[in-house]
Amino acid sequence: MKKSFFIVLIALFFISSAFSQSNFRIGVNAGIPVGDIEEFTTFQLGADVAYLYPVSNLFSVGALAGYSRYFGDDVSTPLGNINVDDISFLPIAASARFGFENSLFVGADLGYAVGLDDGNDGGFYYRPKLGYAFGPVALIASFSGISVDGGDVSSVNLGVEFGF
Template identity: 45%
Template sequence: MKKLLLVAVFALIGFGVQAQDGFKIGVNAQLPVGDAADVYSFGLSLDLVYMFEVSESFDAGITTGFSNAFLKSEFKDFGDPAQFIPIAAAARFKATEDFSIGADLGYALGINDGNDGGFYYRPIVGYDISEMAQLTLSYSGISVKDADFTFSTINLGVLFSL
């Protein structure tokens, strides 16, 4: 399964290199909320996105990346950081010239031991701060497989067009 994931990630990166007009890369600071906030203090994530223009105001595409949530100090002896690789379909609607709303839906692969991943969803809003950069605010939820637990974060990031 992990070999398949690596092939998919490199294929996405390679595809983006061939047609960079829709390729984007982003970084996010994450604040765990809900049950995740009991165990994790903060997180960092990387986004790789390729968007296709469907119409003047609507884009669709694919996204992947890497997310790492750090354990609170009192839990460091009991486990590992939560690590996920989301693979999702992405949709964005351009509400105004600088403001967009959208969502990512897919599956987040769990990377660390005992983490099976789960259904991934991420509503997102973006504000263009320049022609090449967008400030993003999003909520990420991962309904962890075989557990009564949703790993949730509020994310603030920047997305760069390449």
């Protein structure tokens, strides 16, 4: 618990620092769980904040912090129905993007997702992205994965991002 609290404090520090800068981004996304988790959850919702520093006209790097929740499902077993609890994470990651001349971009987030539930230790976080920017607003398709003990928590997502 102390470890999670410390990581949340670090994330809040980075977020508050980003508010005073340009290239600040806020995004929301929804997804369909896939892989190991798809039988136990129904859908995923998430939000994140990021600061991206432009290294060149087409390449940016920065930091990202967010919140992701996988909503549990009722699972039928021979012994009866089991209600699976929701699973929540706080991803903290390095972020990079490469833009093309036509507003299309690719990117990736790599870091650690802190587990916010009892018995959820978190794990390695990765999220490749493909997006299209309409000025300060971008539509993003992504695959989000968290490597946890015994498997992966993954989803295919669609989202929108607002730049400031």
